Amino acid sequence: MNQLLDELSQKGIRVSAKGDSLTIQAPKGVITPEIKQLLQINKKEILNSLIEQNSEINLQAEVLLEPQLYPQKxxxxxxxxxxxxxxxxxxxxxxxxxxxxxxxxxxxxxxxxxxxxxxxxxxxxxxxxxxxxxxxxxxxxxxxxxxxxxxxxxxxxxxxxxxxxxxxxxxxxxxxxxxxxxxxxxxxxxxxxxxxxxxxxxxxxxxxxxxxxxxxxxxxxxxxxxxxxxxxxxxxxxxxxxxxxxxxxxxxxxxxxxxxxxxxxxxxxxxxxxxxxxxxxxxxxxxxxxxVCRVIKGCLQMGSMPSLDYLLNxxxxxxxxxxxxxxxxxxxxxxxxxxxxxLQPLHWESFVDWMRNFGYKINLLAYENWAQELNTIKSCHQNPLSPLLPFFQKRSSNGDLLIPQQYNCQRVPKYSCQxxxxxxxxxxxxxxxxxxxxxxxxxxxxxxxxxxxxx
Ligand SMILES: NC(=O)c1ccc[n+]([C@@H]2O[C@H](COP(=O)([O-])OP(=O)(O)OC[C@H]3O[C@@H](n4cnc5c(N)ncnc54)[C@H](OP(=O)(O)O)[C@@H]3O)[C@@H](O)[C@H]2O)c1
CATH class of the missing domain: 3.40.50.720 (NAD(P)-binding Rossmann-like Domain)
Structure with a gap:
């Protein structure tokens, strides 16, 4: 089911669960009769899978230290x-x-x-x-x-x-x-x-x-x-x-x-x-x-890097x-x-500029476009990004953002190390x-x- 959801997401089709109905958003012309049929046949499984993805594990409930575990002396x-x-x-x-x-x-x-x-x-x-x-x-x-x-x-x-x-x-x-x-x-x-x-x-x-x-x-x-x-x-x-x-x-x-x-x-x-x-x-x-090294090498192989408002700390x-x-x-x-x-991190785009000045030829792409480009390396095991594709291409549970976009400057804290x-x-x-x-x-x-x- 995850593979089907991944394939739909790569075509730009977003599916989300609202109660027990499936909401589908897609660019015009992308939903062919075959895809429509596929969605109808698999509706129940897709819903179950989405609900499972959305249900957050209660991490606090996972903090279980054995009750008798105390330092003795x-x-x-x-x-x-x-x-x-x-x-x-x-x-x-x-x-x-x-x-x-x-x-x-x-x-x-x-x-x-x-x-x-x-x-x-x-x-x-x-x-x-x-x-x-x-x-x-x-x-x-x-x-x-x-x-x-x-x-x-x-x-x-x-x-x-x-x-x-x-x-x-x-x-x-x-x-x-x-x-x-x-x-x-x-x-x-x-x-x-x-x-x-x-x-x-x-x-x-x-x-x-x-x-x-x-x-x-x-x-x-x-x-x-x-x-x-x-x-x-x-x-x-x-x-x-x-x-x-x-x-x-x-x-x-x-x-x-x-x-x-x-x-x-x-x-x-x-x-x-x-x-x-x-x-x-x-x-x-x-x-x-x-x-970080995988991203550097993988992007150089692709010839493109994503544009991100991200601090490389x-x-x-x-x-x-x-x-x-x-x-x-x-x-x-x-x-x-x-x-x-x-205390002196570097903005991601300054890093991309630095790599260009060092001599590498790199296109800077909007993140969504770069994530699409990643499809070209799917079957290319020499690209070190291929095992990380789910990280770069998966959307947040509400479907708005791809995971790396959730690390944008406004979405992360500012760390004090006083x-x-x-x-x-x-x-x-x-x-x-x-x-x-x-x-x-x-x-x-x-x-x-x-x-x-x-x-
Ligand atoms: N690297 C980072 O950017 C980063 C950033 C923040 C925090 N940290 C934290 O820093 C610590 C060290 O990270 P690292 O970059 O050194 O990671 P790493 O290079 O992947 O090394 C992980 C180490 O943990 C050992 N290990 C994994 N599973 C084990 C198991 N079942 N039993 C015994 N040993 C096991 C590995 O042994 P094997 O050789 O047998 O696999 C290896 O020695 C981690 O706690 C990590 O969460 C890392």
Whole structure:
């Protein structure tokens, strides 16, 4: 049914449910007798499917922390120099690799890393290979990295009861960066890793002895329409969830609420909310599989970019990882939330201009036209945008806007990061602006690594 709805939407036909009748809007001449018949035959299924899409999951009702899950013993705050054992998730990913390296550099601790792998040998190779890819590996790290084979989506992270308890006894502090980042999966598909995985991390933190949890959230938790156009500071209570569009953002909202609930029960937690994370500000090293890189490459293949009133809020990964580790080492950070947005983002259309000045030939198209153009890459698997088509072409539940248009400047909040700034300014850590210098670094990296060809 979703395929049929997608096909209708690509022809410019909008179907919406009003009670138990179907409303159809289409440009003149588009509805052929065949399409009319198709709509008549499938009316009931289309209605059911639309109603299902429209019914929002009650995210608040998803915030379910086991009733008996309380930190049992009093917290001993370690001086960060004395922390002996750190536990971290997500080190085979982009941000996790940089946090791991920063922790290896800034502490003396052994670092226990949760890794999905078949054997310890494969897990070690996976971690080393990932750090190597981003130019971070140093052979002296090996002796301090201890891989724990496990899976966030499994009860007790996939460990046996004994192994889980041993780990809970051994570690002093937790950094939780692991998650499934996906722009097209539903909340239900992401819940096991992003929500239930976070629940198991809280369990690990409460078991045996209490461990502070440093949780990597996202600014996408503010996607509810209730915050549109408002200034949201780190102190703003995270209450609204209605209207959060993406399954990923929904899952991160619920996961963060679990962390906040655990904090209310006495668990020491700190929450970090980055915007989109971009490449290293000096080396340019970037996860080219992420959505921004896919859009850049995919659009260059198409020869066109969409016109959007959108602010490209990118924080380089070296800033985000340094900020997280530095903030986590301040005792006063416990119980705090930190926004890691860029104070000098770039408007999307200035970015398109920059790419043109760099030498690429790009047409700027009205978003609706560009979304139509995307149909030409449907069967073209070489275009990195093809797995993301539902994200770029799906309409909001009331049918007015395509999803990316809902991130237009007036529809998102303005982020304040005063709290972060107050702490980091005295530590000489600041976020570089998204400017010519930074973009040059990134495009030189893309070209050097054969991700893009020269203009
Ligand atoms: N990247 C961004 O622009 C951005 C922006 C804001 C917030 N964040 C947040 O920052 C954190 C890190 O993001 P990232 O960009 O580093 O993501 P990433 O590159 O996709 O890495 C995700 C990490 O999570 C691990 N993971 C996924 N499913 C797992 C499972 N079932 N069990 C164990 N580990 C699992 C992955 O392991 P495998 O290697 O086994 O897949 C990988 O190490 C996430 O919490 C994300 O929500 C990211």
């Amino acid at each position: 009093q917290v001993v705050y370690h001086n960060h120099q004395q922390v002996e054992s750190i536990f971290i998730t997500g080190v085979t990913g982009f941000l996790g690799a940089f946090i791991l390296q920063e922790l290896l550099d800034k502490t003396q601790a052994n670092i226990y890393c949760l890794v999905r792998a078949k054997s310890h040998k494969k897990a070690n190779q996976k971690v080393k290979h990932n750090l190597d890819c981003y130019g971070l590996w140093d052979n002296t790290y090996s002796s301090r990295i201890i891989c724990i084979l496990g899976d966030l989506s499994q009860p007790k992270l996939g460990l046996t009861e004994n192994d889980f308890n041993d780990l809970a006894q051994k570690i002093d502090i937790i950094y939780h960066s692991g998650a499934l980042l996906n722009w097209v999966c539903s909340y239900a598909a992401l819940k096991p890793i992003n929500v239930l995985g976070t629940h198991e991390i809280i369990k690990l933190a409460c078991e045996q002895k209490v461990k502070p949890v440093h949780y990597i959230s996202t600014l996408a938790v503010w996607e509810s329409a209730a915050y549109a156009g408002k200034i949201v500071s780190e102190a703003e209570p995270l209450t609204h969830w209605q209207g959060i569009k993406l399954g990923y953002s929904q899952s991160k909202w619920v996961a963060e609420k679990l962390i906040l609930e655990a904090h209310e029960r006495g668990l020491p937690v700190t929450i970090y909310r980055p915007p989109l994370i971009s490449g290293h500000s000096q080396t340019g090293a970037w996860n080219t599989d992420d959505v 990118l924080s380089p990964v070296d800033y985000v990882s340094r900020a997280i580790v530095c903030l986590s080492q301040q005792e006063e950070s416990i119980g705090q939330i930190f926004h890691l947005n860029n 709290q972060t700034f107050n702490v980091l300014s005295s530590q000489q850590i600041s976020c570089p602006p998204v400017d010519n210098k930074l973009l040059n670094k990134y495009f030189i990296y893309f070209i050097k690594n054969n991700f893009l060809s020269t203009p």
